[in-house]
Amino acid sequence: MTLDPQLLETKELYGILSTAVAPRPIAFASTVDGAGRVNLSPFSYFNVFSSVPPILVFSPIRRGRDGSAKDTLNNINEIAEVTISVVNFDMVEQTSLASTEYETGVNEFDKAGFTEEASEVVRPPRVKESPVSFECTVDQVIALGDGGGAGNLVVARVVRIHLDEGMLDEDGNLDTVKLDLVARMGGSYYCRATPDNLFEIPKPLRNLGMGVDQLPHHIRNSNILTGNNLGRLGNLEKLPGGDLLKSVGEREEVQQALREGDAALHRLARRYLEQDNSLEALAVLLQGR
Ligand SMILES: Cc1cc2nc3c(=O)[nH]c(=O)nc-3n(C[C@H](O)[C@H](O)[C@H](O)COP(=O)(O)O)c2cc1C
Incomplete structure (x- = not known):
């Protein structure tokens, strides 16, 4: 089956893209507006795109029903700062609750029952319950369109990293098993990085595989x-x-x-x-x- 995206409804297109491009990591993004009101929302259109400089990108898309911008995007356009906290299994139900479309100005830390931890460099607080949080300044926002479903790439530069030391192994490295991260799949599915879901592949870079x-x-x-x-x-x-x-x-x-x-x-x-x-x-x- 071969499809032309131009001929698909927004909903169908979203369904295919978000089911096929998965699992996706989740950025739990906290922002503030010009008046200092705090917002917290999850975004799975998210990844790391550069190590040096350390750059994370996530995308609040325009609402399908009316093309309006989400609070996170509006806040970043007012105050170009964001904290991005990662989401592990213990946090996932509350994280989902924080995605509820509350009125502008409602603080989802309170609604979802998370704790605000003050940041060192930027104004938005980070999520205390998260094992890893990044304080970021926003380098640029790239709007990919102005209709419903259009993404906005928030290019976030990491200026501080906060790690829960309980998540480190004996060599001081972040431990994948301890982190117990979750990812977003299609529909209402999530997946969890439990030990029985993890496997290793010898890195091909160490030697030159014959092919x-x-x-x-x-x-x-x-x-x-x-x-x-x-x-x-x-x-x-x-x-x-x-x-x-x-x-x-x-x-x-x-x-x-x-x-x-x-x-x-x-x-x-x-x-x-x-x-x-x-x-x-x-x-x-x-x-x-
Ligand atoms: C796990 C998860 C991932 C999500 N990923 C995205 C995303 O990548 N982009 C997006 O626009 N909305 C995403 N959403 C929906 C937003 O979190 C939701 O629209 C939220 O209310 C936006 O809040 P805001 O208006 O306060 O910014 C996601 C929701 C969940 C639960």
Whole structure:
């Protein structure tokens, strides 16, 4: 199915974009208006776009029903400062409550039951309950349109970082498991970064992976190996040498698989891959044709 976005209703377009571009991190943004009134709202059109300088961007979109601007955007146009706090599982229900469209001037810290923590450099307070908060000055706001659904990129420069020290590991680094962050998915779905949802992939930058194109034809075209399996194998620097090929080839389970044929060999290699033993998996595969 192929669609032309110009022919879709705003709602359909939003549905596809927000379901497909997911999971999205959540910026819990606090701003103040010219009179100093505090606002707090979550935004999942959000990410980090630069490390040095440290730049975060989020996007309050114009309301679908009438194209009006949200309080967060109006506040930033008055006072170009924002704090962005991250959202973890313990905060997520209150965060959702803070997205309610209360009247302008209503403080969602109070409505959602969060605690204001004074910032050091900027005027908006940050969310005390959040494990990581960023104080930011706003470099620019880029309006992407003036109708309903149009985004406004708030380019926020981080000027202070606040970390809950309980979220650090023994080396002093932020600990992904302790953080327990949540992300926004399509519809009313969220997801949570629990340990059983996390997995690691060896970084390809450490070595120069030979690439899937260097694998012999019968491996690349296997009906048993998955794309993930091939990605792991292509991440190896080179084909295994003669000694390893010989010792792996002598194993009883490899001999047995060889007698049964290619499919058995590929299944055995997949088991090696599942045990993070990619070099030996490739050595198994190379016993075949
Ligand atoms: C998890 C979550 C993520 C959201 N992400 C966005 C977003 O990226 N952009 C947006 O305009 N509204 C988003 N919303 C809706 C706003 O939070 C909502 O419109 C809010 O009332 C705006 O508040 P304000 O008028 O005080 O700025 C999100 C809501 C939730 C619960």
